[in-house]
Amino acid sequence: MSKTYTHICKGTCSRQVTIELDDNNKIVDIKYLYGCPGNTEGIRRLVRGMDIKDVHDRLIGTKCGSKSSSCPNELALAIEEILKN
Numbered sequence: 001m002s003k004t005y006t007h008i009c010k011g012t013c014s015r016q017v018t019i020e021l022d023d024n025n026k027i028v029d030i031k032y033l034y035g036c037p038g039n040t041e042g043i044r045r046l047v048r049g050m051d052i053k054d055v056h057d058r059l060i061g062t063k064c065g066s067k068s069s070s071c072p073n074e075l076a077l078a079i080e081e082i083l084k085n
Contacts, residue, residue: 002028007078011069014040017078025052035071043072052079 014035
């Protein structure tokens with residue numbers, strides 16, 4: 001049975017990211033609302049099947065140019081919220 005979480009993004013072109021997890025905290029799928037289509041689809045393909053802790057550790061702190069965050073960083077922040085609960 002999968003669980004779905006939604007994170008509201010801040011400081012990025014994407015507005016939110018929705019994460020679907022399986023019972024072992026592996027990513028089944030992610031979907032961004034807005035953002036750069038090629039980049040968000042690339043992230044989506046790369047993280048499918050990965051453990052959320054591994055995804056977090058690889059993506060946290062990623063910046064997009066002069067912006068305070070990025071789509072990958074927002075995914076990592078969403079994972080932090082999931083891990084806290």
